[in-house]
Amino acid sequence: MEYDPGKPVHLVINPRCGYGGHHGAVAQLKAEARAEGIELVEYVTKGPRDATDHVRSIAADASAVVVWGGDGTVNEVAAGMEGFDVPILPCPAGTENLLAKELRIPGDPRKIVQVLRHGRVIHCDVGRINGRAFLLIIGIGFDGEVVRRLANTRSGHISHLSYFWPIWRTFWEHKYPRMKITADGEEIYDDYGMAFIGNISRYAVGLRICRDALIDDGLLDLVVFSCRKQTGMLLHAAWTLLRMHPLKGNAIYKQFRHLRIETAQPVLSQVDGDPGPETPLEVGVSPHRIRLIIPPPARSWSIWPWKGEVPV
Numbered sequence: 001m002e003y004d005p006g007k008p009v010h011l012v013i014n015p016r017c018g019y020g021g022h023h024g025a026v027a028q029l030k031a032e033a034r035a036e037g038i039e040l041v042e043y044v045t046k047g048p049r050d051a052t053d054h055v056r057s058i059a060a061d062a063s064a065v066v067v068w069g070g071d072g073t074v075n076e077v078a079a080g081m082e083g084f085d086v087p088i089l090p091c092p093a094g095t096e097n098l099l100a101k102e103l104r105i106p107g108d109p110r111k112i113v114q115v116l117r118h119g120r121v122i123h124c125d126v127g128r129i130n131g132r133a134f135l136l137i138i139g140i141g142f143d144g145e146v147v148r149r150l151a152n153t154r155s156g157h158i159s160h161l162s163y164f165w166p167i168w169r170t171f172w173e174h175k176y177p178r179m180k181i182t183a184d185g186e187e188i189y190d191d192y193g194m195a196f197i198g199n200i201s202r203y204a205v206g207l208r209i210c211r212d213a214l215i216d217d218g219l220l221d222l223v224v225f226s227c228r229k230q231t232g233m234l235l236h237a238a239w240t241l242l243r244m245h246p247l248k249g250n251a252i253y254k255q256f257r258h259l260r261i262e263t264a265q266p267v268l269s270q271v272d273g274d275p276g277p278e279t280p281l282e283v284g285v286s287p288h289r290i291r292l293i294i295p296p297p298a299r300s301w302s303i304w305p306w307k308g309e310v311p312v
């Protein structure tokens with residue numbers, strides 16, 4: 001990356017991210033950066049949305065922002081940096097690091113500094129759901145109910161295990177809603193099921209639901225699983241594990257710029273893992289609104305190596 005020595009590189013740390021105990025890694029990150037002539041200006045966040053306010057206040061005087069946290073912290077930083085020319089480097093330091101994994105950002109502090117020094121800047125899209133920004137993936141129906149159940153019961157830090165009972169209960173109790181979906185002016189679905197909309201391909205636990213999604217193509221990827229009961233859900237899950245779901249007859253895979261989802265009764269959604277708005281939903285994309293730093297392309301590898309990937 002073109003490093004502007006006239007402006008500092010900022011480091012935003014979420015002290016509550018992941019499993020804690022990052023002090024050693026952060027100290028190493030700062031030492032490695034210093035050895036490369038980069039003095040990181042550190043800021044430790046104090047609570048929800050603090051990262052957004054902080055980066056907005058330093059945006060005019062930053063050459064880059066390194067984020068030490070998970071997807072939640074990156075979302076907050078991106079919200080503050082939207083429309084600014086300052087690139088963000090998200091380190092995989094949280095419980096869920098979907099964006100950092102998608103961009104292939106390494107976890108080792110030495111390698112992170114190399115990405116900061118030699119990576120390149122891409123101009124990424126920001127999704128909108130009923131006017132609210134999202135970076136990763138939203139889910140409508142089943143997914144929204146799981147996240148709402150988790151939010152109602154959670155106390156303190158969550159791990160992957162925290163999702164077990166919400167998923168189990170939703171699996172048995174969820175009533176798959178009938179959804180009318182209009183994409184770029186064309187009605188493409190009017191049936192029962194669940195839907196996902198991705199700005200990136202990754203979903204939790206390594207699933208790639210929006211398999212072909214690219215964060216910088218100005219489009220969002222829609223996946224609809226036609227489904228009325230548990231057996232249908234299990235089949236879709238199996239095909240998704242094999243990354244062959246876009247090829248199945250009872251699933252829709254479509255890229256779009258604007259989408260509307262209507263249901264007879266309000267249906268829950270989740271937005272980047274948090275409870276989202278209820279239907280009706282208007283979903284759109286603001287192309288190239290944030291800058292992200294990604295590693296330089298490895299020898300003879302595409303930076304999006306899964307595109308067109310054959311499942312094994």
Ligand SMILES: [Mg+2]
Pocket residue numbers: 125198199213214215216217218219220221
């Ligand atoms: Mg895209």
